[in-house]
Amino acid sequence: MSDPKYIVGIDLGTTNSIVAYTEIEKDDLLEVKPIKILKIPQLVDAGSLDEEYNLPSFLLIPGKNDVPENSLELPWDEENKIAIGHYARNRGVEIPHRLISSTKSWLCHTGVNRNEPILPWEGPDDIQKLSPVESSGAILNHIKNAWNYIMAGKDKSLNLENQEVYLTVPASFDAVARELTVKASETAGLSNITLLEEPQAAFYSWIEQLGEKFRKTIKIGDVILVCDIGGGTTDFSLIKVSEQEGELTLERIAVGDHLLVGGDNMDIALSHIISKKLAENGTKLDVWQMRSLWHNCRLGKEKLYSDKKNKSYPITLLGKGSSVIGGSIKTKLTRDDLDQNFNDGFFPICSKDEKPIKLKKAGMKELGLSYISDPAITHHLADFISKHEQSYEENIFPTAVFFNGGVMKADPLRKRIMKTLSIWAQNENKSVRELSNKDFDFAVARGAAYYGQARHGQGIRIRGGLSKSYYIGIEASLPAVPGLSAPMKALCVAPFGMEEGTETSLNQEFGLIVGEPVKFDFMGSAVRRKDKVGMILNEWQEDIEEITTIETNLEGDEGDAVPVTLEVKVTEVGTLEIWCVSKKLDKKWKLEFNVREKED
Numbered sequence: 001m002s003d004p005k006y007i008v009g010i011d012l013g014t015t016n017s018i019v020a021y022t023e024i025e026k027d028d029l030l031e032v033k034p035i036k037i038l039k040i041p042q043l044v045d046a047g048s049l050d051e052e053y054n055l056p057s058f059l060l061i062p063g064k065n066d067v068p069e070n071s072l073e074l075p076w077d078e079e080n081k082i083a084i085g086h087y088a089r090n091r092g093v094e095i096p097h098r099l100i101s102s103t104k105s106w107l108c109h110t111g112v113n114r115n116e117p118i119l120p121w122e123g124p125d126d127i128q129k130l131s132p133v134e135s136s137g138a139i140l141n142h143i144k145n146a147w148n149y150i151m152a153g154k155d156k157s158l159n160l161e162n163q164e165v166y167l168t169v170p171a172s173f174d175a176v177a178r179e180l181t182v183k184a185s186e187t188a189g190l191s192n193i194t195l196l197e198e199p200q201a202a203f204y205s206w207i208e209q210l211g212e213k214f215r216k217t218i219k220i221g222d223v224i225l226v227c228d229i230g231g232g233t234t235d236f237s238l239i240k241v242s243e244q245e246g247e248l249t250l251e252r253i254a255v256g257d258h259l260l261v262g263g264d265n266m267d268i269a270l271s272h273i274i275s276k277k278l279a280e281n282g283t284k285l286d287v288w289q290m291r292s293l294w295h296n297c298r299l300g301k302e303k304l305y306s307d308k309k310n311k312s313y314p315i316t317l318l319g320k321g322s323s324v325i326g327g328s329i330k331t332k333l334t335r336d337d338l339d340q341n342f343n344d345g346f347f348p349i350c351s352k353d354e355k356p357i358k359l360k361k362a363g364m365k366e367l368g369l370s371y372i373s374d375p376a377i378t379h380h381l382a383d384f385i386s387k388h389e390q391s392y393e394e395n396i397f398p399t400a401v402f403f404n405g406g407v408m409k410a411d412p413l414r415k416r417i418m419k420t421l422s423i424w425a426q427n428e429n430k431s432v433r434e435l436s437n438k439d440f441d442f443a444v445a446r447g448a449a450y451y452g453q454a455r456h457g458q459g460i461r462i463r464g465g466l467s468k469s470y471y472i473g474i475e476a477s478l479p480a481v482p483g484l485s486a487p488m489k490a491l492c493v494a495p496f497g498m499e500e501g502t503e504t505s506l507n508q509e510f511g512l513i514v515g516e517p518v519k520f521d522f523m524g525s526a527v528r529r530k531d532k533v534g535m536i537l538n539e540w541q542e543d544i545e546e547i548t549t550i551e552t553n554l555e556g557d558e559g560d561a562v563p564v565t566l567e568v569k570v571t572e573v574g575t576l577e578i579w580c581v582s583k584k585l586d587k588k589w590k591l592e593f594n595v596r597e598k599e600d
Helices: 086-094 103-107 132-152 175-187 198-217 263-280 287-306 335-345 377-391 411-427 443-455
Strands: 006-012 016-023 040-045 048-052 164-169 193-197 223-229 234-244 247-255 312-317 329-334 400-404 433-435 469-475 488-494 502-505 510-513 517-525 545-553 561-570 576-582 587-590
Touching: 006 132, 006 198, 006 443, 016 132, 016 443, 040 086, 040 132, 048 086, 086 287, 103 132, 103 175, 132 175, 164 175, 164 198, 164 443, 175 193, 175 517, 175 545, 175 576, 193 198, 193 443, 198 223, 198 234, 198 247, 198 400, 198 443, 223 377, 234 377, 247 377, 263 287, 263 329, 263 335, 287 312, 287 329, 287 335, 329 335, 335 411, 377 411, 400 411, 488 561, 488 576
Parallel strands: 006 164, 164 193, 223 400, 400 433
Antiparallel strands: 006 016, 040 048, 223 234, 234 247, 312 329, 469 488, 469 517, 502 561, 510 561, 517 545, 561 576, 576 587
8 A cells, every 4th residue: 555645634523524634745845735624525405415614413314205215325325325414414403303413422421332223312213223333433434435536536545544544532532432433433444543632633723823923822831721612522621831952842731521511502402492482382392393493503503603693593393293384383593592591501600619510310310411410611611720720730720722612613602711711810810811713613623634744743742642540440358348348449550641652561460360251440530640550549539430341351260360460552543452461371361441331
């Protein structure tokens, strides 16, 4: 296979997916090739193909009479049965029970088996469902086929699978979600990809926008908060500006928890506001009309925020009876609905000591997406800054903010966050400023392509590594006590900041049971930076959280314990591998992540 010609950055977004690309400079020249955005061929209506810069991350699995016959044909697939993109999103508003959305959020949902066909969630039984991994893979497969159709043609060497591909993920994705993302890309035939955190990618785009001017915009000692609020998640990261040997350096020093709150939550909130108004006038919506209203509110929110002149957005819902047209329901979403709901509900002014509200959990709940109980994003921001200030030796209160994500395109929402941060900064005797983002839609994809250029020596790189410290549960060796289980200790197997392409080993030996399946609790912490490989913690309170189990089954006589040590590797791709190594048997076994994790 020939060397790749292109660097390709893919933003696999909750709401939209974007592809950026640039040519690889092979002559060691100082010229940096421009970064371009790919126009992606897709269905924009039944039987109508067009090219758009964004591919909405929606999959429509229509029934027999839901779309005209042969209307889903694609240039590369005449037998295509699933719509992806603009048409899927728009037609899905009318038949939401056949629409798969928020695929990326499902990919990191620990309460379901992400390899099982469960989507569309609560969809009809007569539909061939997809797993979250398959759904993500289907979007990537469409991107691959679109690239090959537009960019490669008959030259197979230019196929996307033969290029240098960087795929972005939320910074808060744990090791399991990252591995499943890689698995999804492999189902699409993209086996040579590298993962990159979305907030870092967005900030790379800012550097690329400014060129060398960025060095005059930030200064040594700055701590930059990257606030990335997209359709499904809220991602916080802190990047520290330092100096090393006279050169400016950037280091990602903190990553927030995975927060399932974003544009989806806001759309749901708006749909409930509208449905309440309808109910007051005697019109009660059923579950599928509510889902349709939800998607309508998403479109309305985007239209209202994209143009300040727009004061309202008309909404039409299909009726319940056979007379669809005659029974349709008409209403509207207004700008006042947005302002009144978002300011106090999602971005309230609060103190820096504010903690997210934790509601008492019910004994039983649905297994849908696990949205967080407190939708107030400023509460979570306060908690993020406070927790990481406590765990860091220096003062790391942010001095600058870089906003990204579809939600942050709305100027009123950015101002609301800046107002909150400014109040906190005054109490710290500091000031905080906003770094301008000229490209909210394409920043992550462009930044991923720029990162590829930086790896070729044509740009500055952000030091990062693992965004968490990882641990395996070790059962304490103590006498049995009636009514009490043996206490669990936490063994650090991979520290915060461990860099891609590096590996380490633990000198301690442990007895690994053979001849039967064995499982280990796998845990992580975003705030314990000082823990070293091999440290055993007896107590950790709330600093360490359970993520999943890891398991293996070693051949041997059942019940025997084989002495093993552990080897840990952070791959170049950005995934974590843990191996059990037996010198006695001259063998090693990879510990596999279990994808049906403990439920909340």
